[in-house]
Amino acid sequence: MQDQVARLQSFGHIMKVMYVKGQEDCHSVEDCDVIFSSPENLVGNEALRNSLARLKVSLLVVDEFHTVSTWGELSKNESEKIFRRWFRHLGELHSIFPDAGMLALSATCTDSILQEVLSALAMESANRIIVSPDKSNIKYTVFRTGRAMESSLCWLIDEIREADMEHFPRTLIYCNSILDGARIFMYVKTELPDCNAIEMFHSETNDDIKTSIVSDLSSSEGFLKIVVCTSALGMGVDIKNCKNIILYGPPRNVADLVQIVGRAGTNASAFCSSL
Structure with missing residues (x-):
């Protein structure tokens, strides 16, 4: 809010x-x-x-x-x-x-x-307007990976190394637990120790850090390129220039899937990958 x-x-x-x-x-x-x-x-x-x-x-x-x-x-x-x-x-x-x-x-x-x-809500007689949540500018890609987290995300490390970080597309990596998020965050930081444009956001994140991350993501000129997060980074946050959503593990249901990938749907193009 x-x-x-x-x-x-x-x-x-x-x-x-x-x-x-x-x-x-x-x-x-x-x-x-x-x-x-x-x-x-x-x-x-x-x-x-x-x-x-x-x-x-x-x-x-x-x-x-x-x-x-x-x-x-x-x-x-x-x-x-x-x-x-x-x-x-x-x-x-x-x-x-x-x-x-x-x-x-x-x-x-x-x-x-x-x-x-x-x-x-005592709105049984309310007028209803229902539209499809499908967005034509979102591309879904799903693929099976090995059990090891490192092998699942090695392609991302390669892409970051090859890209100019300033122009790397803003990417959110959603995890189903804080533990998974911490493992991914540490993996990226270990492989790319000079990468400072990455942060982690979950329910236990310090409030000042949360505010800083949301402020950065709300700006088209924001510094952050990768945010490893749980569903705590969720509804109502106006994330600018988010091109990629990576789901590390399936969401609990289809509604959660639509919520998460929709955060990339306000852009001209979007790519959502599920591991």
Whole structure:
């Protein structure tokens, strides 16, 4: 959300945009045109919710609405902790802002998740606009490799060595675990010790480093060329000039696949390889 706010603020004084993190931000929101916040704040923080309820809100937007199901999913085992339970309560915004319309958006949503989310958001009678997620500018290449990680990625090392790093296409390498990401990162750094245009991004990455990486990826003139990451580098990040997506291991489902490879789909051409 901070990335989205920064982008809108870069347009100048066209609109006033703010990211509300907590109660302390409420005194600054009265004249805002657009407010970004999380379900934990909008619904789960009673004091903040009551403060925001005094605002005249015309439209509520739930972006990436499939996360209402995937992140706020009701656990079958009562002892298991729900990842982000307030996602499941976003429908309560209708009662907080009764005169506001609601717009829900997602690039990847299955039929079953759609029905579940529409119910959770109290939008069963909503008008629906559905388009294909297929993008003609993405080329998929899938090939089998050996078990050794080194043999799977030796071609990438060769291409980096042969290329001028300044013009090497920006590449994201997605892994299913932090351990896999660390192994790949260390392999590339060992083979190419002088390569400084590589970083690693996952849920345990220091917040300052995360901010620096996202800022770099959001610029067409960014220094980083390779980012080894998990799904923590995900939705909403506007990555510029990303030409290649490498998946080290298959995603959990087709929806995750579409999300990940779509980060290259905003470019004139894209290549996605699955190992």
